[in-house]
Structure formats: structure tokens, C-alpha cells
Amino acid sequence: MYPTFANQAQQRPAAPLCIALAALLLCSAWSPASVGASGRPVAEAPPLQALPVLAVAPYMGRWYQVAYYPNFFQRQCVSDTTAIYRELGGGTVEVLNRCRTASGAFDQVIGQARPVAGASAIAGGQLQPARLEVSFLPRWLRWTGVGWGAYWVVDRPEHGRYAIVSEGRREYLWVLSRSPELGAEDRQAVRARLQTLGFDLERLKDHPQESPR
Numbered sequence: 324m325y326p327t328f329a330n331q332a333q334q335r336p337a338a339p340l341c342i343a344l345a346a347l348l349l350c351s352a353w354s355p356a357s358v359g360a361s362g363r364p365v366a367e368a369p370p371l372q373a374l375p376v377l378a379v380a381p382y383m384g385r386w387y388q389v390a391y392y393p394n395f396f397q398r399q400c401v402s403d404t405t406a407i408y409r410e411l412g413g414g415t416v417e418v419l420n421r422c423r424t425a426s427g428a429f430d431q432v433i434g435q436a437r438p439v440a441g442a443s444a445i446a447g448g449q450l451q452p453a454r455l456e457v458s459f460l461p462r463w464l465r466w467t468g469v470g471w472g473a474y475w476v477v478d479r480p481e482h483g484r485y486a487i488v489s490e491g492r493r494e495y496l497w498v499l500s501r502s503p504e505l506g507a508e509d510r511q512a513v514r515a516r517l518q519t520l521g522f523d524l525e526r527l528k529d530h531p532q533e534s535p536r
Contacts, residue, residue, distance in 0.1 A: 368521025371493055373475040377453035379445060381483060382476075383408045383416070388530045389485075389505055390498040390513070399424045402531040406499065414438060414445040418457055423533070434459035436474060453477075478516050484509055493522055503532035 388404040391397070397404070400422035407419040414437065421431040436457040438444050443454040453476035473490040485505060488497045498505075498513055505513065514524060 371475070371477060371489060371491055371520065372452070373477055374453040374479065375451065377450040377476050377479065379410065379448050379450050383410055386486070386499040386501065387503050387532050388497055389500045389532065390527055390529050392494070392496040392526050393528055394495060397422070399430060401425050402533045404530055416455070432459050477520060485513060487513070487516065496522060496527070
């Protein structure tokens with residue numbers, strides 16, 4: 324779901340995409356007092372929460388990564404990062420992350436997302452709450468429980484044009500869009516929402532979609 328091209332250690336978020344979306348990360352307790360990339364303190368905020376309910380079917384399909392917190396496991400991705408989600412049987416989701424590298428070639432990886440055992444569940448087509456864990460490890464290694472990363476959908480407006488994906492510590496962040504570029508109104512709404520949720524906007528970086536497909 325959120326996207327990543329590198330396998331992460333347990334409790335590490337997978338990028339929305341990698342985008343999440345995600346070998347997203349699994350994190351330890353979050354401290355409300357933090358410092359942003361600028362060195363200035365980030366305003367205190369309550370613990371981040373995933374959406375209480377997410378309709379699974381409407382969330383499936385292609386998403387474009389339009390903004391994110393730069394991270395080491397997406398360092399090879401210079402543009403055109405997308406994630407395609409597809410429902411599988413048994414309440415799991417296939418995750419196909421793809422991006423363009425500096426050489427102009429495309430890099431991609433296929434992973435699997437699932438509800439977090441004991442913390443979320445899919446019932447009646449609804450994920451409650453909107454917390455998944457994602458792995459891009461080979462199938463024969465997934466059963467060990469290692470290499471699964473957190474993927475939390477923390478905002479998705481009713482219009483469905485974009486989604487915000489993160490995890491409990493706010494260390495990772497992806498803004499996903501149904502179109503290669505957000506309109507000015509949606510960009511403004513995203514920034515306002517991120518500020519409300521306690522994210523450091525100075526860390527946010529636009530991600531180009533030069534030739535999305």
C-alpha cells in the first residue's frame with residue numbers, strides 16, 4: 324500500500340509506494356516533543372491516529388506519489404513513483420511499487436499488505452482502523468513476522484482524490500494522489516491537514532511525475 328523498494332526490518336514503515344506504500348516502518352513509542360529538519364521544534368501534537376474506517380475496494384488501484392518525506396529506501400527513485408493495490412483472497416492486498424531511477428529505467432517490487440494482527444481487521448469490505456502492515460520480502464520469509472512495516476492511512480477525504488499515509492511516529496510520510504498532480508486547492512488542503520496532524524512541513528518534498536504510466 325504505501326510503497327517501498329527495500330525490505331525493512333520489523334517495525335519499520337514501508338513507503339506508500341515505494342511508496343507505501345509500504346516496507347513501511349514499525350516504530351517504538353512516539354515522543355510528542357520533536358525537532359524538524361530545520362532544527363526548530365515541531366509544535367506538540369497528540370499521538371497520530373489512523374482513520375477509524377477505510378473502505379477497501381475504493382482504495383484499490385493506482386496511486387501516484389506526489390509528495391513525501393525523503394527516506395533512504397527510496398533514494399534510487401527520482402520520479403514517477405506509483406503504487407498499485409489489488410485485493411487478494413483472505414483479506415490481503417497485493418502491492419506493486421514502481422519508480423523511475425536516475426538512469427531512466429524503472430525499478431519495481433511486489434509485496435503484500437495485511438491487517439495488523441490484534442490491532443485492525445477487514446470486515447464487510449471495511450478496514451477498521453486503517454492500519455496495515457506491508458512486506459516486500461520473498462513469500463517464504465513472510466511467515467517469520469520479520470520485515471513487515473506499518474502503513475497507516477491517516478487522511479482520505481470523501482472525494483477520494485488523495486490520501487495521506489504515515490505511521491505512529493510521523494517519521495515517514497507519503498501523499499498519494501489519484502492523478503499525477505494535485506490541483507492548487509487540494510495542495511493547499513493537504514498542507515493544512517498535515518499541519519493539523521502535527522507533521523513538519525519543512526521536511527515535505529514534492530515528487531515529480533514526469534511521464535506517469
